[in-house]
Amino acid sequence: MTTPADLTILLQEGEGVTLEYKERVNDSFARELVAFANTAGGRILLGVQDDGTVRGIPDTNDLRARIQDIARKCDPPVKVLLERLGEVTVVTVRESAEKPVQCSDGFFWRLGAVSQKLSRNEIRDLFQQEGAIRFDHSICTRFSYPEDFDIDKFRNWLGKSSIYRGGAVEDILVNIEAAERSGGKLLFRNAGVLFFAKEPRRFFNQAYITCLLFKGTVKVHILDRKDFDGGIIADIEDALRFIERNTRTAYRIEKLQREDIPEYPMAALREAITNAVMHRDWFIEGANVFVEIFSDRIEVSSPGGLPKGMLVSDLGHKSVRRNPLIADLLHRIAYIEKAGTGIKRMRDGATTLGYPAPEFRSDSFFSAIFSPMPTSEKDDGSGETSMHPASTPQVPRKYPASTPQVVAILQAALYENRSRDELQNVSKLKDREYFRKNYLKPLLEDGLLEPMIPDKPRSPKQRYRTTAAGRALIKAAEEEER
Incomplete structure (x- = not known):
């Protein structure tokens, strides 16, 4: 009154x-x-x-x-x-x-x-x-079932879930709310398209993750770049593999057992990438998720900032799900736990293993910033240094990053001697010095590759071939894939 x-x-x-x-x-x-x-x-x-x-x-x-x-x-x-x-x-x-x-x-x-x-x-x-519409629940009128539906992606998702596999595909899609029935047709929601479309970017151009490797600490010189657009699950996994092949791995020996020590906390990074895809503002069509690797950090960023009503100080204490259906489909395959635990899992996934806790920043993008394992550096006599965990007294040898790229290099030199340029082309890396320092040199030091002219390492006629140890590594990688 x-x-x-x-x-x-x-x-x-x-x-x-x-x-x-x-x-x-x-x-x-x-x-x-x-x-x-x-x-x-x-x-x-x-x-x-x-x-x-x-x-x-x-x-x-x-x-x-x-x-x-x-x-x-x-x-x-x-x-x-x-x-x-x-x-x-x-x-x-x-x-x-x-x-x-x-x-x-x-x-x-x-x-x-x-x-x-x-x-x-x-x-x-x-x-x-105001929650009047949600991107993930909205119907994608341009999607045509079954023409645009990828049954293999669906079966892969279903295999990761605990859902009974004997049900009809259409019934399962409706029950998990990826689609709905209307007028005798199966209409897909946007979330269903992002998970199960043959070509998600044909419907949503923002449906991809850009991964970048920079030289140094600023965004100037790009050493490697990949755009992944195979669907939500494939994009998360591909982004993780990009990190693995573009960061270093050390190891320590304790009680005759070898333990690999990644440069960054991979479980925490998986959580960050999953959260970036899940919580991003999908209505923003001109931006996508970024994974950026610098010499001193990794940044995982998603467009849209924090949801309405959320502050950075609320992280870990309060949860607002911007895309609840996407979150539910990820939860069903154990890619996330219950709502509100993502930030805690990122922090715990880093600090319990000795890594620094991630930092968080929010403006028009929400970013999680990860620092590498604190290391000590040892000069190997060549003017270069090897990474090893600062908490361990052992001095490990430098181990090649990126199993997929390492295997590709070793396979290329398995039956035919290859030049440096040929091996670099196989690795798909553009920067010659980065390839030499992080791939060719470690492979030679570890005895996985050997030079054909050992007494003239800088000869323009130099060629390389895969050693017995390299062949064993290829075999082990093939068995692991099976």
């Missing part, structure tokens, strides 16, 4: 986000109603000029009926309360629980002291923020 004292204060305040002065009910009155309803509610003082001067307005039944009629014609109707204070009629507008609200002139919201018309993107954002 507004009192005379309140009115005096309101007249002194001036117009703002929750207050509007109007001399009379005119053509723009409906816009003011929906603007307040779409924002945080507010009050309209009828009979007051823009400068706060009270001119007054007659309190008639026709006026009250007209205001109520305008409010009812909004879609959905706007709730208003009418009060009379002296010569002023106070119209209190409730914030709508069914946003967005529109009038015949369109959608409006309150921006400062002005009621502003919403653009298409602002309307979409308002729908999304």
Whole structure:
């Protein structure tokens, strides 16, 4: 209830986000109603000029009926309360629980002291923020079943889940909410397309992960880049393999047992990449998830920042799921645990193994930043250094990163002697010095490759071949794949 004292204060305040002065009910009155309803509610003082001067307005039944009629014609109707204070009629507008609200002139919201018309993107954002629509639950009308459906991706997902495999494919798709039946057809939701489409990017151009390897600590020189767009599960796995082949691995020997020590906490990085895909704002079409490797850190970033109502300080204590259906499909195959545990799992996955805790940053992107295992460096006599965990006294040899690329290099030199350039082409790395330092040199040091002209290592005629140890590594990798 507004009192005379309140009115005096309101007249002194001036117009703002929750207050509007109007001399009379005119053509723009409906816009003011929906603007307040779409924002945080507010009050309209009828009979007051823009400068706060009270001119007054007659309190008639026709006026009250007209205001109520305008409010009812909004879609959905706007709730208003009418009060009379002296010569002023106070119209209190409730914030709508069914946003967005529109009038015949369109959608409006309150921006400062002005009621502003919403653009298409602002309307979409308002729908999304209020939970009126969710990207992952929306139907993808361009997807055609079964033509665009990848049965192998579905079977792979099903094999990772605990769902009974004897059911009909269509029944399972409906039960997990990846699709719904309508008019005798199977209509796929966007989440179902992201998981099970043959070509997800044909429907959503933002459905991919970009992985980048930079030289040094800034985004200037790119040593390696890959875009992965095979679907949510494949993209997560491919991004992890990219990290594995572009970071180092040390080892330590304890009680005659060898233990590999990755440069970064891989389980925590898996969690970060999964969370980036799951929580990203899929309505943003011009951006995608990034995994960026620098010499001193790895950054995993997803577009959209934190969901509405979340602060960086809330991380680990509060959970808001922007894409609940995507989260559910990941949870069913144990890629995530219960909601709200992702940040804790990232932190624990790093710190319990001796890695620094990840840092988190949020602006238009949400980023998780990982630091490498603290290491000591030992000069091997060549002017280069080898990584090994600082917590261990042993000095391990440098071990080649990237099993897939290492195997490809060794296979290339298995039956035919190869030049350095030929081996670099097989590795698909563009930077010659990076290839030499991180692949060719370690392979030679570990005895997996051998030079054909050992007494002239820099000869332009130098060729390399795979050793017995290299052949054993290839065999072990093949057995592991089986």
